[in-house]
Amino acid sequence: MLTKGDKILIATVILVAFVIFTGFQIYGFTGGKTYAVIEINGKEYQKISLGKDGPKMQLKVAGFIGDVVLEIDRDKVRVVASDCPDKDCVRQGWVSKPGQTLVCLPNRVVVKIQNTESTNEVDGVSF
Amino acid sequence: MAKTKKLVYLSLLVAGGVALHVIESMIPVPFPVPGAKLGLANIISLLAIVLYGTREGLEVNILRCLIGSFLGGSMSSLIYSLSGAISSTLVMGFAVKYFEKVFSLVGVSILGSITHNFAQVTVASVVLSTFGIYSYLPFLMVVGLLTGGFTGLAANFAKEKLSGSVGLMETVDRRR
Numbered sequence: 058m059l060t061k062g063d064k065i066l067i068a069t070v071i072l073v074a075f076v077i078f079t080g081f082q083i084y085g086f087t088g089g090k091t092y093a094v095i096e097i098n099g100k101e102y103q104k105i106s107l108g109k110d111g112p113k114m115q116l117k118v119a120g121f122i123g124d125v126v127l128e129i130d131r132d133k134v135r136v137v138a139s140d141c142p143d144k145d146c147v148r149q150g151w152v153s154k155p156g157q158t159l160v161c162l163p164n165r166v167v168v169k170i171q172n173t174e175s176t177n178e179v180d181g182v183s184f
Numbered sequence: 185m186a187k188t189k190k191l192v193y194l195s196l197l198v199a200g201g202v203a204l205h206v207i208e209s210m211i212p213v214p215f216p217v218p219g220a221k222l223g224l225a226n227i228i229s230l231l232a233i234v235l236y237g238t239r240e241g242l243e244v245n246i247l248r249c250l251i252g253s254f255l256g257g258s259m260s261s262l263i264y265s266l267s268g269a270i271s272s273t274l275v276m277g278f279a280v281k282y283f284e285k286v287f288s289l290v291g292v293s294i295l296g297s298i299t300h301n302f303a304q305v306t307v308a309s310v311v312l313s314t315f316g317i318y319s320y321l322p323f324l325m326v327v328g329l330l331t332g333g334f335t336g337l338a339a340n341f342a343k344e345k346l347s348g349s350v351g352l353m354e355t356v357d358r359r360r
């Protein structure tokens with residue numbers, strides 16, 4: 058039923074789909090500036106712009122039950138240490154892509170990665 | 185006489201396509217991917233291409249899209265389905281004409297559905313003016329592989345039955 062050409066075509070399509078998928082995973086598609094927005098107890102505390110020329114620093118944030126130490130390395134953010142019992146925030150590791158978040162629930166500290174282009178857009182259309 | 189016969193058969197194909205188009209819009213999509221659909225009407229376009237040729241396939245498909253959108257759809261869904269239909273019919277017609285030995289109808293149908301996906305994503309990226317929509321293409325391509333294979337299989341069975349009974353083949357010279 059299936060000819061050799063069919064099988065080659067199917068393999069090619071899967072390969073191309075995979076390449077496009079990984080390409081977008083690695084490079085992303087957003088232009089514009091990327092920010093790390095630090096929120097404490099739901100209120101915005103600080104906004105740090107990320108990128109190739111971003112800061113390289115450690116930042117101590119006073120959370121709800123203790124301090125949260127954030128490390129910002131050019132275009133990515135992580136939690137180095139936190140005064141919370143479970144350390145889930147530390148285990149989350151680095152985040153860098155718009156839409157990703159770091160959360161320390163006991164301290165009520167949230168770090169959101171946002172992008173100027175993606176925040177001003179509607180995220181749905183109907184047709 | 186042959187001309188009238190052809191007219192009748194093409195009209196029947198259009199009618200079948202419209203019926204499938206409308207029926208398909210009533211079927212819930214079994215994939216967790218918005219925008220994906222079975223593409224049942226593709227069976228008819230494929231039949232029209234195989235039995236008559238690219239030009240007739242294009243006629244049938246465009247008419248099917250117009251009538252189908254009038255019956256249940258909106259202006260923007262018409263733009264999406266027309267762009268997909270025209271491009272996929274052209275590619276499928278080309279594949280049937282020049283690569284008949286290489287691809288079976290399943291392969292031709294997969295080619296058509298991938299082209300359809302690509303055209304729709306391109307139109308969507310123009311309409312929404314964002315390049316990001318293309319990140320959605322891989323998912324549509326994989327779904328298109330399955331649905332395209334299915335419609336190709338269906339068209340293959342339909343072709344065998346039709347060419348034996350109705351006498352579509354004797355009325356027209358195949359493929360010009």
